[in-house]
Amino acid sequence: NEKVPFKPRYEVPDVLIKEPVCLSCLHLGTNFQSLTVLQKDADKLVLTCADEDQQLHVTANPFQIQFVCKGEIVWSTNSNGLLYFEHLQPAPQSRKSTSQEEKEGSANSSKQENQDDLGLWEEKFGKFSDIKANGPSSIGLDFSLHGFEHVYGIPQHAETLLLKNTSDGDVYRLYNLDVFGYKVHSKMGIYGAVPLLLAHKPGRTAGIFWLNSSETLVEIATKAAMEVLSSRTPETSKQRVLPQTDVRWMSESGIIDTFILMGPQPFDIFKQYAELTGTQALPPLFSLGYHQCRWNYEDEDDVEGVDAGFDMHDIPYDVIWLDIEHTDGKRYFTWNKEKFGNPERMQKQILMKKKRKLVVILDPHIKVDPLYTIYSQAKERGYFVKDRKGKDFEGICWPGLSSYLDFTNPEVREWYADQFAFSAYKGSSEILFAWNDMNEPSVFRGVELTMQKDAVHYGKWEHREVHNLYGFYQQMATAEGLIRRSGGLERPFVLTRSFFAGSQKYGAVWTGDNKAKWQYLKISVPMLLTISMAGISFCGADVGGFIGNPEPELLVRWYQAGALQPFFRGHANMNTKRREPWLFGEENTRIIRNAIKERYSLLPYLYALFYRAHKVAEPVMRPVWVEFPKELETFGIEDEYMLGNALLVYPVTEPKVTAVNVFLPGPQEIWYDFRKFIRLEGHGTVKIPVTLNSIPVMQRGGTVIPLKTSVGKSTELMVDVPYELRVALDTKESAVGELYLDDGHSFQYLHEKKFLLRKFTFHKNVFSSRCADENGQFHTKCVVEQILILGIKKQPSSVTASIHDGKDQAVAFTYDAKISVLTLQKLSLNVGIDWVLHIK
Structure with missing residues (x-):
């Protein structure tokens, strides 16, 4: 920050969940105060964290930290x-404010601007002006990652998993925008922004978290660099050439507030970032089922017909969605x-x-209508x-002339949360949940279809300071409203289009207005992996x-991919043909049905993964390199991914x-x-035949996946x-x-x-079920009915079950020698008690 700023500079609130500690030192039981001085002179300071293996070298002239x-x-x-x-400045005395010029009708305003060289103080965008009351205030800093050439993160962009060099001037932009049908392989800003970058090499993963909510640009340059391996004497120091990635962060305003995450392993980075911004909220179980959406289902009869269609075609689903046309x-x-x-x-x-x-x-925009209670109260x-000028900002969006709720104001968030009460939201019920759209915020006739940067928020902060936080705050208020509606008992579900660091605490996000084209299916995989790595x-x-209208093969392939990704929703624009899963012929309906049913059978596994995400910040969907951090061949893979640690998924993203x-x-x-x-035989690239079915x-050896033996109409019926x-x-x-269970909807688990x-655990032909957390108090009558063991090399002579406080029982089984699979059948092993199976 400036030592003595002309006025306070914006510091991002509410994203960090607590004051951070030195995470790399936690295993030593120390914190920042434990840093000790190894060397101190006029130009250099060397600090160490409990031992001399890890040191910080700070030089003053030129300023540098290593x-x-x-x-x-x-x-x-x-x-x-x-x-x-760039330091904040008082406005030039000779410059009159825009309001003064308007009042005086100055005919010489253009001449005056030229005289004062006001290009730094006012930017023109067509008919719009961006007035910078205290001049330009940008900040920037570069980081060099030594030995790293693979970098990831900084969502949201429709780009590759591996971040690209920006030497051509096409830099990564973090600026939340409403982009209808965004371009594939573009570094432009779209709906969300998380300023977290990860770097990986064999043996170490590191991260840079640049906590700034104004427009931010990121330059990346990978090069070969000469590294000096230091020692205690210059004579014994060595040189070698290693890759180096330089990352330059530039933000329009705010302060430099940066966190270095030291890993050293990928999962350490995820935990360290979660220590700063929080973990993924544990979603209600229903929200992991299939969602059916369209802009728009026409009326109540349409909703009833679509709902009945799923049952008629034996396709499970959990949620139907209503877009803007359902409102008055x-x-x-x-x-x-x-x-x-x-x-x-x-x-x-x-x-x-x-x-x-x-x-x-x-949506966050509110129709300007004195007879509309939400508008009149907010006004x-x-x-x-x-x-x-101090008047309500007005812009055009779906209702026409609209004003925009200032969610940066805690009082507004409190009031907005109260609107979800059943007494306020007439016609709502406990099964109604929320979708925050257009919250970049979208302004149809604004510069880049968003709010002017010199609009003013709570605390007299300009919009330029808080832009990327706007959607974050609406989702926060919405989630709080749904919780408050239930008396604090029920978990909310809120989907948001615009997001920032920490949005994981409040619900789900999606990749926005994609197109019904193969390249959008393909790019969705690295997009989702990047978002997942950002918490x-x-x-x-x-x-x-x-x-657009997908060809049947594309739709089938997208269902197959979506069924094995965290948030699973079919959605379509109002100008598209109807697209319910049964409208593309019996054979395609069968394949889509099977994909959705497989999703439902996997819900126990998915729910356990979300518990891990909530508890210890492990991404549900993760790049292959995260599970195999030493294997160089995995570092650039983006056409396949790991779903948890057990499943390797390869979506088919090309036709025929x-x-x-x-x-x-x-x-x-x-x-x-x-x-x-x-x-599957072999390691490395393996050619696998596929059909449309x-x-x-692939399931990874060494894992146990819990599934449901049959599928119901919805998650709660299962x-x-x-x-x-x-x-x-x-x-x-x-x-x-692992298997994680709770009631699926309340906060009683917490x-x-x-x-x-x-x-x-399966080891030496003994398979056991044990309690993994003695604090758990949930009881269930549900049982394990069947167990498949893949990779058993020979047929056993017997299988017996030892159940807590019970006698050993013989277990019925079959063995398929051709594929080495042992199937234990007709079991009735309660999932909540200890038991052991002995295979002899």
Whole structure:
């Protein structure tokens, strides 16, 4: 920051969950105060963290910081001398304000601007002016990552997983914008911004978190650099050439507030980032099912017909969505009385009976209408964003002339949360949840379709300071509203289009207005992996593509991919043909049905993954290199990914494909076809035949996956369905896995420890179920009915079950010698108690 700023500079609030500690020192039981001085002179300071293996070298002239580990430089700051800080300034005395000029009708304003050289103080964008009250205030700093050439992160862009060099001047931009049908392979800013960059090399992962919510640009340059391996004497120091990636951050305003995450392993980075910004909120179980959305389902009869269509075609689903047309003239928290005249009946008689849910859209712009209660209350209380003259900012969006709620104001968020009360939101029920769209914020006739930067928010901060936080704050307020509606008992579900660092605490995100084209299906995989690495596990892309009409093969392939990604929603633009899963012929319906049903059978595994994301910040969907950080061949893979640690998924993203080249990582790993149970031979790139029926999914040896044995109409109707355990043995003929259970909807898992965490272990022909957390107090009658063990080399003579406080029992089994699969059948092993199976 400036030592004595002309006025305060913006410092991002509410994103950090607590004051950070020195995470790299936690294992030593120390914090920042434990840093000790090894060397101190007029120009240099050397600090160490408990031992001399890790040191910080700070030089004053030129200013530079280096982190040295075991004699090697890991990263350095300002090594290229690009530290930049524009100080705030008082406006030139000769410059009259725009309001003064308007009042006086000055005919010489243009001449005056030229005289004062006001290009730094005012920028023109067509008919718009951006007045910088205290001049330009940009900041910048460079970091050099020594020995690193693979960098990832800084979502959201429709780009490759590996970040590209920007030497051509096409830099990565973090600036949340409403972009309809964004371009593939573009570094432009779209709906979200998380200023987190990860770098990886064998042996170390590092991260840079640049906490700034104004428009930010990121330059990346990878080069070969001469490194000096330091020692205690200059004579014994050595030189070698290593790759180096230089990263330059530039933001329009604010302060330099940066965190270096030291790893050293990928999962350490995820935990360290979560220590700063929080973990993924544990979603309600229903939200992991399939969501059916369209702009727009016409009326209550349409909703009822679509709902019945899923049952008629034996396709499970959990949530139907209503877009802007369900409201009274795009007035949010209202209903179109002609089309949705009895919304409570629709929810309770159509959806609630089948344990299904409704999601409605709630955008941040509010129609300018004195008779609209939301508008009149917000107007009276001064809850809208202001323009630079102090009047309510007004822009055009879906309702026409609109004002924009100032969610940066805690009082506005409190008031907005109260609007979800049943007494306020007439026609809503406990099964209604929320979708925050257009919250970049979108302004149809604004510069780049968003709010002017000199608009004014709570605390007299300009919009330029808080732009990338706006959607973050709306989702925060919406999630709080749904929690408050339930008396603090129920978990919310909120999907947001605009997001920032920390948005994972409040719900889910998606990749916005994609197109029904193959390249958008393909780019969705690296987009989702990048978002996942930035802490937001609950993410997805519109299945089928929002814009345009997908050919049947594309739609099928998108369902198959989406079913194995965290957030699973089909969505379509109002100008597209109807796209319910049964409208593309019987054969395509069958394939889509199978994909959705497979998703539902995998819900126990997915829910356990989300528990891990919530508890210890492990991404649900993760790049292959995260699981195999030493394997160079995985570092650039973006056409396949790991779903948890157990499943390798390869979406088919091109038409008329009959075979794909799948990379099987880990020379010591065993991989099994998830559906056929066949062991896949070889390591590295393997050619796998494919048909339209499915996409390649492989289970990793050494894992146990819990599944449901059958599928119901919705997740809540599957609570008592028995489990199957899919055990895949590794080279040591061992496997481990987890099952997490709670009631699926409340906060009792947190406040009353009403949860169950079980650990399954297979070793030396003994398979056991043990409690993995003694604090859990959740009870269930559900049982394990079947166990498949893949990789058993010979048929056993007997299998017996030892159950806590019970006698040993013989277990029925079959053995398929051709594929080495042992199936234990007709079991009735309660998932909440200890038991052991002995295979002899």
